[in-house]
Each structure stands twice: as structure tokens, then as C-alpha cells.
């Protein structure tokens with residue numbers, strides 16, 4: 081939703097007649113809107129009526145086999161777990177493993193290992209899909225979005241899509257679902273909505289869907305809909321990518337983490353300086369290669385902090401993270417609200433005098449406590465909570 085986009089063919093005026101080439105039958109207009117009729121929206125023009133469905137059924141909870149089951153008596157402690165240990169097989173949907181969640185957010189990873197003819201629509205949640213490994217095409221009613229490693233794919237709630245990878249040997253996704261939309265922070269925009277000169281990204285950095293011809297095919301097509309923890313299967317009588325054109329502000333798009341232009345300060349700047357997206361219930365930030373603070377006595381590593389209103393999740397993407405010992409690509413640390421955290425022994429001193437870092441990581445700060453699933457229990461590093469003891 082960074083800006084207005086028009087793709088394919090749309091009528092000159094919305095909500096007016098728009099005939100197919102036969103001059104008699106109408107294309108079907110669908111207003112796809114948010115916040116009732118007050119938020120951002122798009123108008124899509126379909127070959128067929130969007131509500132058409134042949135059959136509706138509920139899938140058993142093990143459709144996504146791998147546990148969203150909560151570890152309800154998990155202790156309040158620090159967590160470090162290795163998401164790569166849950167390298168389950170499946171397609172872009174069924175390979176998902178949920179690790180952390182609350183009523184507003186679900187954090188998963190997936191290792192898609194096979195193609196599928198399924199379509200997916202997350203009916204209750206927006207998604208940010210970070211492509212750690214893999215490349216291919218994100219296909220939706222809006223067209224095709226090529227994706228490559230380290231792209232964020234921002235998917236509005238209700239988008240019908242499928243992901244096709246160029247290979248299925250080594251793919252890894254980090255997926256964040258949110259019941260509230262992912263927004264560009266307000267202070268990155270000027271009064272006209274354009275990104276400001278000091279925003280960490282620019283409109284040109286956002287890639288929008290490219291037009292593909294609508295698919296005019298009548299057959300049975302399987303659409304999986306996710307509704308919180310339930311899954312439904314709709315059998316559609318026509319191909320869902322039957323859009324001849326659309327326009328508006330609401331659509332999927334990509335942004336590559338390498339395009340993020342970080343800000344640096346004379347002394348340590350707090351995490352909001354690394355903001356990428358805000359939602360009503362959490363923020364998403366990223367740490368990217370940058371110069372360190374330039375005060376002659378600066379300490380680049382963060383101070384110890386108790387952010388009493390946030391659970392802090394960090395997903396480690398690449399490089400030697402400056403404040404953590406023992407993390408690897410695909411590690412996640414969870415530092416819950418209510419207990420302080422900060423650099424591990426030796427990391428503060430080691431940062432002094434350093435000029436730059438080449439780390440890549442994604443951080444999510446939630447405003448409500450997260451619950452951990454059994455996937456966390458299965459993959460965690462047992463003694464992380466004691467790793468600040470200097471005798472260790």
C-alpha cells in the first residue's frame with residue numbers, strides 16, 4: 081500500500097458498466113477495502129463473480145501438521161531456539177511451523193520442499209513473509225511478484241495467492257501474521273503521503289505486482305482459507321486469478337532488506353530508529369550493516385534494558401550479531417517483558433572501538449505477551465537463561 085497502482089485494464093470510471101469483448105456480458109467489479117469503507121482499498125475486475133464456490137468444507141486441524149499447540153506452562157525466562165531444527169516438508173503453506181503467538185500475531189518459519197496447486201487466503205491475518213532462502217514468484221489476483229532472498233513480501237489480509245519456487249532443495253521463510261495491517265510508520269511520510277527525504281526507504285524500493293493475463297478456466301480449484309487456527313477448503317468453479325485489471329492502494333508488494341538505509345548516531349540509538357513496519361499490536365524493525373556510533377567514548381552495544389511493555393523477538397538472518405553469543409542463522413531469541421536483557425558477557429567491552437557491523441536481523445516487539453509453542457520447546461538451547469553468568 082505504499083502508493084496508487086493501476087495494472088491491466090480498468091474502466092475509465094469506477095462503478096460503471098465495463099463490458100467484455102462480446103459487448104453484452106459484464107466484468108465483475110470487486111471493491112477490496114479495509115476499515116469498513118474508510119481505509120485503503122483497490123477495485124478489481126473479474127471475469128467471473130468472486131463469491132462463486134462449489135463446495136465448502138473444514139479441514140482437520142492437522143492439515144498443517146506441525147503444531148500450533150501451545151506450551152502452556154512454559155516458564156517466564158529467556159529463550160533461544162533454532163528454527164532450522166524444524167525443517168518439515170511440505171508446500172509453502174503446509175510446511176509452516178508456528179513458534180510464537182498471541183491473539184494478534186503468529187510467528188512461523190517454513191521450509192517449502194514441494195510445489196502445489198493449492199491457493200491460499202489468510203482470511204483473518206495480514207502477512208509479512210521474509211524470504212531467507214529461495215526465490216521464485218508470488219502469484220496472486222494482482223499479478224506476479226518475483227521474489228528473491230531477503231525480500232519481505234507484504235500480503236494484505238484476504239489476498240488469494242500461491243508461491244512458486246524456482247527449486248525445492250533449500251527454501252526458508254520467516255512468516256509474521258498480524259490481525260492488524262502492516263503500516264509504513266507515519267513519521268516516514270510527509271503531509272501528502274510521500275515518503276520523506278529522511279525515511280529509510282523510498283517508493284522506488286517497493287516492488288508492485290506485474291500484470292499477467294487473467295486465467296479463463298472453468299474447473300475445480302482448491303482454495304484454502306485460514307481463519308485463526310481453523311482451515312477451510314473452498315472448491316472454486318473457476319480459476320481465482322481471473323482479474324483483467326485493478327487499481328488502488330491495497331495490494332501485495334515486496335521490499336528487500338538490503339535496500340533499507342539505516343541511521344546512525346553519535347551515541348547508541350534505540351530500536352525505533354530501525355523501524356520497518358508498525359501495526360496496532362507490534363512493531364517490526366531490522367538491523368542491517370551500518371557504521372557504529374561515533375562519539376570517541378561510545379559503546380556500540382546496547383545498554384541493559386527493561387522494556388516493560390514489550391516482548392522482544394529477534395530472528396537472526398546473517399552475520400555476527402554484536403550483542404549475542406552463540407546465535408546462528410535461523411536462531412530466534414525471545415526476551416519477555418518483565419525481565420531485563422542486554423549484551424552477554426564480553427560483548428559490551430568487545431564492541432568498544434568497533435567502527436561497523438555487518439549483521440542482518442529482524443526484530444519484533446509485541447505489546448502483549450507472546451505464548452510459546454511446543455516447537456520452541458523442541459528446538460531451544462537449554463541454558464540460554466543462564467548465559468549472562470560471568471562464570472559460564
Ligand SMILES: [Fe+2]
Nearest residue numbers: 385392415421
Ligand atoms: Fe532489547
